[in-house]
Amino acid sequence: MSAARRALPSLARTGHLARARFAMLRRSGWPIPAVVFLAALSSVIASLAGELLPPFPYAFLALSLGPLVLGLPILSDLVGLLRHDEGLEWVSALPTRPAELTLARTAHLGAWLGALALAWFIPWSGFAPAGLGLGARLALPLLGFLLALGLATALIWAQQVLLARLAGLWVALETLWMVLAVVGILRILGGLPAIAAWSTGAAGLALLPSTWFARALVEGGHWWWTPAALGFPCLLALLRVPASEQAAPTARGGLERWLAPLRWLALRFWVRSDERGPFELVFRGPGREREFALRTYPMIGIPLAFLWLGASGGSEHWRTDVLALLLFTSGVSLPLLLVHLPLTQSPGAAWIQRLAPLGTRSHREGAIKAVFVRWVVPLYVALLAIGLGLGRGADVLRLWAPALLLALLLVRWLYPRCVRDLPLSTAPDELPANLDWAGPVTTLALGLTILAVLANRMLDWGASLALTLFLVALEGWKGRRRSPAGR
Numbered sequence: 228m229s230a231a232r233r234a235l236p237s238l239a240r241t242g243h244l245a246r247a248r249f250a251m252l253r254r255s256g257w258p259i260p261a262v263v264f265l266a267a268l269s270s271v272i273a274s275l276a277g278e279l280l281p282p283f284p285y286a287f288l289a290l291s292l293g294p295l296v297l298g299l300p301i302l303s304d305l306v307g308l309l310r311h312d313e314g315l316e317w318v319s320a321l322p323t324r325p326a327e328l329t330l331a332r333t334a335h336l337g338a339w340l341g342a343l344a345l346a347w348f349i350p351w352s353g354f355a356p357a358g359l360g361l362g363a364r365l366a367l368p369l370l371g372f373l374l375a376l377g378l379a380t381a382l383i384w385a386q387q388v389l390l391a392r393l394a395g396l397w398v399a400l401e402t403l404w405m406v407l408a409v410v411g412i413l414r415i416l417g418g419l420p421a422i423a424a425w426s427t428g429a430a431g432l433a434l435l436p437s438t439w440f441a442r443a444l445v446e447g448g449h450w451w452w453t454p455a456a457l458g459f460p461c462l463l464a465l466l467r468v469p470a471s472e473q474a475a476p477t478a479r480g481g482l483e484r485w486l487a488p489l490r491w492l493a494l495r496f497w498v499r500s501d502e503r504g505p506f507e508l509v510f511r512g513p514g515r516e517r518e519f520a521l522r523t524y525p526m527i528g529i530p531l532a533f534l535w536l537g538a539s540g541g542s543e544h545w546r547t548d549v550l551a552l553l554l555f556t557s558g559v560s561l562p563l564l565l566v567h568l569p570l571t572q573s574p575g576a577a578w579i580q581r582l583a584p585l586g587t588r589s590h591r592e593g594a595i596k597a598v599f600v601r602w603v604v605p606l607y608v609a610l611l612a613i614g615l616g617l618g619r620g621a622d623v624l625r626l627w628a629p630a631l632l633l634a635l636l637l638v639r640w641l642y643p644r645c646v647r648d649l650p651l652s653t654a655p656d657e658l659p660a661n662l663d664w665a666g667p668v669t670t671l672a673l674g675l676t677i678l679a680v681l682a683n684r685m686l687d688w689g690a691s692l693a694l695t696l697f698l699v700a701l702e703g704w705k706g707r708r709r710s711p712a713g714r
Contacts, residue, residue, distance in 0.1 A: 237324075245334045265296065265297070265343060266347070266350060269296075272292070273353070276419060279420065279423055280356065280419065280422060282355075283441055285351075285355060285356055286355075286359065286363070286445060287437055287438060287441040288415065290367075290437035290440050292411065292412070292415060293371050293374065295408050296408055297344065297375050298382065298404050299405065301340070301379050302382060303401070340372070340379055343375065344375040345372070347371065348371035351371075352365070363445070374437065374440060385397070489600055493596060493600045501585060502593035502596065504593065505585070505589060507593075508580070508650060509594045509598060509651075510597040512571070512650065513567075513651065514601065516570060519567055519571075550622060551679045552680075554627060554679065555630050555633065555675050555676075555682060556672065556675040556676055557606060557634065558638075558675060559675060561638060562641055564598070565638075568651075569653040570655055570658050571652065571654070573651075574657075576651075580651075580652065581649065591643070595639055598638055603631070603634050610623070610627075611623055625686065625688055626686065626691065629682065632699065636698065636701065636702065637671075
């Protein structure tokens with residue numbers, strides 16, 4: 228009896244380990260920006276849906292859209308906690324049992340996931356229609372958390388399976404999820420009157436878990452067994468997730484090979500000799516860092532989502548507006564890319580940069596030009612090709628050059644505001660991500676949106692050429708300007 232009792236995990240030790248993890252979470256930061264964003268977006272959609280939808284369509288929409296939106300922070304931040312568990316090495320050295328470590332880590336992930344789920348589902352409870360009783364309102368966040376738990380379990384195990392050998396497929400999954408989330412939100416906002424006619428017996432809805440959970444809220448009865456039957460196995464599967472391991476850097480990608488001629492042209496005609504080292508480092512390094520790719524590449528899903536919307540309907544004028552919006556607002560994703568530029572799995576090698584006989588200007592200019600050549604130009608070439616494929620070649624060509632040069636100026640303006648250290652110098656768990664997304668980035672997005680509308684309405688071919696020449700001259704002046712002492 229005593230041996231069996233000793234084999235059981237100690238709740239006291241598990242509690243100490245969980246408190247240590249929460250202390251590390253306070254140091255590295257709770258997902259406050261994600262919580263605020265989810266609560267604000269949820270309040271807007273729920274307030275609109277509560278005025279138009281009866282109880283079942285309302286509950287179904289909340290429980291269907293919730294996992295789709297929650298999948299974004301789960302794919303980026305939650306699974307990142309497993310990839311880079313800063314407490315794993317320390318707690319593994321303590322005299323504890325594996326079961327205690329697993330329970331503490333699961334409590335850590337559960338608290339993180341619960342904060343996100345409550346941020347999304349509590350506004351839906353507050354704006355629920357009158358036909359949804361008090362008990363159902365109180366149960367909605369709980370059922371939403373169970374759905375989020377199932378989704379997190381599936382995505383965490385998918386990461387464990389795919390990331391070891393098929394990292395590109397994992398990045399593609401993140402990108403596709405971003406596309407579906409953006410398109411889904413915009414489609415739902417425009418289709419609320421049609422959703423109001425849905426019922427529990429609607430064709431195609433019976434197999435969805437969100438339908439089962441919505442029935443549990445609206446009808447009660449035996450449907451209440453469904454959430455428990457799904458939640459318990461998901462919790463067991465989450466407990467069996469193996470400990471995190473450091474991911475190895477990725478190999479040279481196909482995009483880097485395709486960009487070799489563009490790189491040669493930049494080195495030959497644009498990059499100065501003292502900027503070549505930082506240029507080569509930023510051009511080659513971050514793209515081979517797996518964590519950098521996992522955190523930044525899925526953002527391409529946002530322009531892809533708007534392209535999908537632009538190509539799937541609307542008038543010719545609407546499609547032109549969408550393409551203009553994409554050309555001028557794609558720079559909104561640059562802060563996310565630049566914030567992660569210092570990220571690396573081998574921060575100890577940063578001494579090579581710190582001891583290099585180069586000024587601050589050389590480091591900055593080389594990195595800015597590498598970011599433009601390595602990431603901005605391929606994106607705009609892809610947008611140009613898609614615009615030509617959609618039959619909007621004249622409109623895209625008219626706006627493409629000014630938009631591309633504006634993106635270069637945006638990189639110059641954003642770089643000192645977003646990059647906190649030298650490129651490839653900071654470990655993933657030490658990377659500060661304190662960018663004010665609700666301030667300058669939102670202002671930038673609104674300004675670029677207004678600029679896109681004005682450019683599409685006012686720029687003819689002559690005005691576009693004049694603006695292009697002006698931006699080229701401005702870039703040349705900024706590139707030649709040096710700070711004191713060559714720094």
